[in-house]
Amino acid sequence: xxxxxxxxxxxxxxxxxxxxxxxxxxxxxxxxxxxxxxxxxxxxxxxxxxxxxxxxxxxxxxxxxxxxxxxxxxxxxxxxxxxxxxxxxxxxxxxxxxxxxxxxxxxxxxxxxxxxxxxxxxxxxxxxxxxxxxxxxxxxxxxxxxxxxxxxxxxxxxxxxxxxxxxxxxxxxxxxxxxxxxxxxxxxxxxxxxxxxxxxxxxxxxxxxxxxxxxxxxxxxxxxxxxxxxxxxxxxxxxxxxxxxxxxxxxxxxxxxxxxxxxxxxxxxxxxxxxxxxxxxxxxxxxxxxxxxxxxxxxxxxxxxxxxxxxxxxxxxxxxxxxxxxxxxxxxxxxxxxxxxxxxxxxxxxxxxxxxxxxxxxxxxxxxxxxx
Amino acid sequence: xxxxxxxxxxxxxxxxxxxxxxxxxxxxxxxxxxxxxxxxxxxxxxxxxxxxxxxxxxxxxxxxxxxxxxxxxxxxxxxxxxxxxxxxxxxxxxxxxxxxxxxxxxxxxxxxxxxxxxxxxxxxxxxxxxxxxxxxxxxxxxxxxxxxxxxxxxxxxxxxxxxxxxxxxxxxxxxxxxxxxxxxxxxxxxxxxxxxxxxxx
Numbered sequence: 076x077x078x079x080x081x082x083x084x085x086x087x088x089x090x091x092x093x094x095x096x097x098x099x100x101x102x103x104x105x106x107x108x109x110x111x112x113x114x115x116x117x118x119x120x121x122x123x124x125x126x127x128x129x130x131x132x133x134x135x136x137x138x139x140x141x142x143x144x145x146x147x148x149x150x151x152x153x154x155x156x157x158x159x160x161x162x163x164x165x166x167x168x169x170x171x172x173x174x175x176x177x178x179x180x181x182x183x184x185x186x187x188x189x190x191x192x193x194x195x196x197x198x199x200x201x202x203x204x205x206x207x208x209x210x211x212x213x214x215x216x217x218x219x220x221x222x223x224x225x226x227x228x229x230x231x232x233x234x235x236x237x238x239x240x241x242x243x244x245x246x247x248x249x250x251x252x253x254x255x256x257x258x259x260x261x262x263x264x265x266x267x268x269x270x271x272x273x274x275x276x277x278x279x280x281x282x283x284x285x286x287x288x289x290x291x292x293x294x295x296x297x298x299x300x301x302x303x304x305x306x307x308x309x310x311x312x313x314x315x316x317x318x319x320x321x322x323x324x325x326x327x328x329x330x331x332x333x334x335x336x337x338x339x340x341x342x343x344x345x346x347x348x349x350x351x352x353x354x355x356x357x358x359x360x361x362x363x364x365x366x367x368x369x370x371x372x373x374x375x376x377x378x379x380x381x382x383x384x385x386x387x388x389x390x391x392x393x394x395x396x397x398x399x400x401x402x403x404x405x406x407x408x409x410x411x412x413x414x415x416x417x418x419x420x421x422x423x424x425x426x427x428x429x430x431x432x433x434x435x436x437x438x439x440x441x442x443x444x445x446x447x
Numbered sequence: 448x449x450x451x452x453x454x455x456x457x458x459x460x461x462x463x464x465x466x467x468x469x470x471x472x473x474x475x476x477x478x479x480x481x482x483x484x485x486x487x488x489x490x491x492x493x494x495x496x497x498x499x500x501x502x503x504x505x506x507x508x509x510x511x512x513x514x515x516x517x518x519x520x521x522x523x524x525x526x527x528x529x530x531x532x533x534x535x536x537x538x539x540x541x542x543x544x545x546x547x548x549x550x551x552x553x554x555x556x557x558x559x560x561x562x563x564x565x566x567x568x569x570x571x572x573x574x575x576x577x578x579x580x581x582x583x584x585x586x587x588x589x590x591x592x593x594x595x596x597x598x599x600x601x602x603x604x605x606x607x608x609x610x611x612x613x614x615x616x617x618x619x620x621x622x623x624x625x626x627x628x629x630x631x632x633x634x635x636x637x638x639x640x641x642x643x644x645x646x647x648x
Binding site: 079087090091093102110113 | 492495496499500503504507508513516517520521522524525528576577578579580581584585586588589592611612613614646648
């Protein structure tokens with residue numbers, strides 16, 4: 076053992092390197108070469124990671140943009156209402172059957188929405204960058220920080236302003252402005268201004284009691300047939316302003332008459348039909364629907380949020396637990412909020428959150444109740 | 448002819464292939480002077496010139512063959528360039544380089560074992576041992592020792608060589624190997640048993 080240790084001790088001293096400066100320089104150059112190779116490899120790795128992150132980030136951005144603000148695809152609300160939050164924070168609330176899309180021809184910095192049909196209420200974020208436009212046929216509504224509604228039915232477009240001020244351009248006419256509380260209805264043919272009605276084509280319908288139809292009234296049966304074919308304007312002309320033909324009609328006729336009034340651009344004439352239905356046919360299964368329609372007309376078209384809130388509450392009373400209940404509760408929150416009754420809105424919002432914690436209107440309810 | 452040397456982000460003018468003794472003395476003085484003044488050992492070229500042979504010796508003693516020593520030395524200094532700036536104590540450079548050398552050599556030995564295991568590399572022959580000045584008996588002894596150490600784990604081999612060939616204390620062996628003192632002792636004992644068995648000790 077001692078011999079082994081001694082021999083190893085002597086032998087190990089010979090295990091050594093003896094390098095001259097040439098060898099050291101060669102090794103030193105090798106070190107610098109390897110260092111450069113490592114730096115290149117690291118740069119390639121970092122670039123690959125960065126590229127991967129960029130691709131993933133871009134894909135997620137593209138996905139979120141496509142969800143929130145599609146550039147060409149339309150947003151269509153076929154059943155029930157739908158809210159659509161735009162990338163700049165503005166909100167569009169679409170009515171039933173509304174067809175709203177984004178213009179692919181918009182200039183940079185312009186958010187241009189195209190309303191093809193139906194009703195949409197817009198809450199535009201004040202001072203958001205760029206211009207916010209809604210195009211409905213020939214009518215262009217341009218806004219900066221406001222709340223307004225655009226409804227497009229057949230050849231008519233109605234613009235109502237709740238807050239702020241909008242600039243409306245229609246065909247080649249000089250643009251005009253609408254302020255809070257004002258509304259204007261425009262049609263395919265030139266129409267009147269709110270102050271100077273055009274007697275030839277009396278399509279401006281700001282006055283609820285305006286009498287638009289000089290034509291003689293035809294039979295009740297005719298107006299129903301036209302309405303069922305979708306010709307609401309023709310049906311309205313036949314129905315006439317005194318509504319005598321539906322005085323003693325069924326719940327179905329009253330609902331149809333209300334639709335004719337609403338969809339032909341005479342929303343102020345719809346509530347009497349609906350109220351009559353609720354009074355005479357309260358037990359009819361269509362009564363909750365009539366109450367809901369009444370609430371919507373009052374809220375969206377006639378600027379009567381308190382009346383609307385009562386109508387939505389009536390829906391819940393008539394059909395507790397029905398599929399309409401969630402919508403009616405959400406709309407009641409909105410109506411009380413727009414009426415300035417914050418406490419009422421919050422009370423109902425709390426009920427909504429408790430009853431429908433995953434409800435489709437949750438975001439809207441929280442928004443109107445100021446819970447965000 | 449002057450060539451440039453790039454280490455990290457710095458470019459150094461490499462000295463002539465065979466600098467004079469005066470330049471060598473100057474390099475040694477600069478390095479020792481910096482160490483004496485407590486400066487950080489951040490000049491990779493000076494560190495290389497001063498410690499390359501020491502690193503080479505440890506690599507040779509761990510590997511047993513000269514063929515891979517250059518590789519290990521270059522790898523050690525590539526890794527060293529990154530960590531030099533972090534060293535506060537100039538005296539620590541040597542120990543730190545030794546630890547890096549042990550790590551790199553261990554990695555190389557493991558890769559070698561793997562290649563042998565899959566059959567793409569022959570068992571090493573230690574006949575042509577790089578031991579200038581050694582007698583025939585001493586060469587035979589060393590090659591037998593390395594052949595025996597092929598039969599123990601890489602960790603045990605490295606610990607034993609550090610203890611008995613490099614002549615380090617047990618605490619230093621543990622430090623270089625990055626293990627506890629008990630683990631270092633255990634590794635050395637494993638190799639010792641194999642040596643005792645082969646050499647009938």
